[in-house]
Amino acid sequence: MSGGREAAPWLVGLSDRLYRALLLACPPAFRKAYGAEMAQVFRTSCREAGRASGAAGVLRLWAPALRDLAVTALTECVQGGANMSKSRMIRWSGLLALIGGTLWPVTFVLIIGLEAVGAVTRTSTAPNLAQSIAYPAGWLFFAIGLVGLQARWTIRPRWLGWIAFAAALAGMLMLLVGGTGMGYVWYSNAAAGPMHQLCGATDDCQRTQMVEYALYVSGFAGYLVLGAGMALYGLLATVTRALPRGNRLLLVMGILAGTQYWLTDMGAPSILRNTGTPGVIVLASGTLLFTVVWSVGWIVLGRMLWAQPAEPGEAAGTQARPALS
Amino acid sequence: MDTPGEIDGLLPLTPAVFHILLALAGGERHGYGIMQEVVASTRGQMRIGAGTLYRSIKQLIASRMIEESDERPDPALDDERRRYYRLTDFGRRVAQAEAERLERLVSEARARRLLEGHAEGRPGVLGGLG
Numbered sequence: 246m247s248g249g250r251e252a253a254p255w256l257v258g259l260s261d262r263l264y265r266a267l268l269l270a271c272p273p274a275f276r277k278a279y280g281a282e283m284a285q286v287f288r289t290s291c292r293e294a295g296r297a298s299g300a301a302g303v304l305r306l307w308a309p310a311l312r313d314l315a316v317t318a319l320t321e322c323v324q325g326g327a328n329m330s331k332s333r334m335i336r337w338s339g340l341l342a343l344i345g346g347t348l349w350p351v352t353f354v355l356i357i358g359l360e361a362v363g364a365v366t367r368t369s370t371a372p373n374l375a376q377s378i379a380y381p382a383g384w385l386f387f388a389i390g391l392v393g394l395q396a397r398w399t400i401r402p403r404w405l406g407w408i409a410f411a412a413a414l415a416g417m418l419m420l421l422v423g424g425t426g427m428g429y430v431w432y433s434n435a436a437a438g439p440m441h442q443l444c445g446a447t448d449d450c451q452r453t454q455m456v457e458y459a460l461y462v463s464g465f466a467g468y469l470v471l472g473a474g475m476a477l478y479g480l481l482a483t484v485t486r487a488l489p490r491g492n493r494l495l496l497v498m499g500i501l502a503g504t505q506y507w508l509t510d511m512g513a514p515s516i517l518r519n520t521g522t523p524g525v526i527v528l529a530s531g532t533l534l535f536t537v538v539w540s541v542g543w544i545v546l547g548r549m550l551w552a553q554p555a556e557p558g559e560a561a562g563t564q565a566r567p568a569l570s
Numbered sequence: 571m572d573t574p575g576e577i578d579g580l581l582p583l584t585p586a587v588f589h590i591l592l593a594l595a596g597g598e599r600h601g602y603g604i605m606q607e608v609v610a611s612t613r614g615q616m617r618i619g620a621g622t623l624y625r626s627i628k629q630l631i632a633s634r635m636i637e638e639s640d641e642r643p644d645p646a647l648d649d650e651r652r653r654y655y656r657l658t659d660f661g662r663r664v665a666q667a668e669a670e671r672l673e674r675l676v677s678e679a680r681a682r683r684l685l686e687g688h689a690e691g692r693p694g695v696l697g698g699l700g
Contacts, residue, residue, distance in 0.1 A: 271621075279624040282653060286601045286620040289647060313619025320625060 253300040257291040260303055264288075264310065270318035272325045335393045339550025342390025345383040346543030349536055352379035377424075384421035387543055388414055393550045398487045400478060409477035416471025416502070423464025426456075465506060472503020491546055498542045501535045508532055580633065583668045586618055586626050591635065591657060591665040598639045600652035601627070627655065635661030 264287045268280045287310060294302035356372040359365045365372050391414055400406030479496030482488055488495070508531035583591070593599060593607035601623055608618050618626075630636040639654035657665070679685050 275628070279628065282601050283620040283624050285650060285652065286605065286623065289602045289650075290605070290620075292648075309617065309619055313621040317619075317621025317625055 253295040253303055256300050256303045257288065257295050260291045260307070261288045264314075267311075267314055270314065272318075272321050274325065275321045331396060335397045335553065336551050338389045338393025338396070339547045339553070341386040341547070342393065342543045343547030343551060345386025345390065346540045346545075346547055348379050348386070349383050349540045352376065353536065377427075381421050381425040384417050384424060387539075388417040388421065390543055390547055390550065391417065394488075394546065397550060397553060398482075400481045400487050401485050402481075406478070406481055409474050409481060412474025413471055413478055413499070414474070416467045416469070416474055419463045419467030419470060423460050423462070423467055426460030427464050468502055468506040472499055472501075472506065475499030475502050489549070491542075491549060494542050494545060498539055501538050504531060505535050508535075577664055577667050580664055581668055581671055583664070584626075585616065586622050587630065588665070588668050589616060589618070590623070590626055590630065591661055591668075594636060594655060594657040595662065595665055598654045598656035600644060600654050602647070602652070603644065604655070630661065633661075634658055635664055 261284065265280075265284050268276055268284065271280065287306075290306055291303050294306055298305070352375055356365070356375065359372065391410065395406075395410045400409065476496060476499030479492065479494075479499045482492040482495050486492060508528050589608045589611065590604055592611060593604045596607070599607060601620070605618055605620075605623060608616055627636065631638070635658060636655050637658055639656045641651045641653050643649050643651055676685070
């Protein structure tokens, strides 16, 4: 081996082949995109070092090259794994949101249909049980869908987007807890009779009633929190055009969610509750409008999340690039 | 269209990224050319490995700060076709913002007499980054 200032073509060739073999440590996507260029750069570095300093120059390149390659392989593997997990999570959140958006109207139509043909009545166990399951399940799926939206698209300014997201998520969780709790209470009452008729002034009874009331409040105040958060989220998305489509839909969904607080048993103005049929029609229409828009909205958003490819940054770095000729 | 907030959100740049942008500010280059330019501009104090270089290029393309130009041989090297990269307008604005940030830092250092005795032309803070 020459130690003088001579080119070392055999060592350059060997280094090139060895470096290409070591590139296998990098994730396939990164290797496909940039492996050829990395090998070319290293080969050129070896050739220039060989011309300048002979074999010793080529060998001196190896220590920093190995360190650089190890860091690159590790970083890309970790990042690739995280990105893949994130992409998968986003797609599945979209699917669950889509299922949630379908669950409510299907359950509603099914119950109405069965009541219409006399198969069940409003006090039957089956439809109420179905509602008790579908309602909170829907909120859970919508909450997951919201997380997917937040993970997929950046709502700016970031700090305000996060506040809006947190409020909307908190509202959904309040509705989930309240809905689940009230469903359980109903189911228990259906078997044992209404609590307020069975229990007297005992401490246990009063504590139970307080829990019931807390669930009841959560189940409706959640609409207020959700509405505020979702409306702000939708407003920011609309102004910044954060989503490819559906920005205004988010805003409308938030506004309607907020109005639900005023149209439910707890918040409905007494003028509506006390005007008989017209008031009932307004309340029912408002709730129906919210349910339809909310469900359709999440079907649209869920499909968007499910169909989205990886984030642009990830796609740019991992798509197949034509090899250098 | 980028906003000042969008650029500020990207700062500070890592030394490797900033030097790549600096190298491309002088014109489009291929990967080895970028490495050579970085060594030259830092007077040998900073050397970027191929892995670090292409990880950074991947991020810069994703961030729209650079873009691929074309493939052609470099007459100064050999007959191999090499992929060239160039700075985008957005990348130039980001590089300018980072340079301004560093300039403010150097001014602060001078104000606190940390750079007393450093004559013009000697390797300064910017050249020693990385």
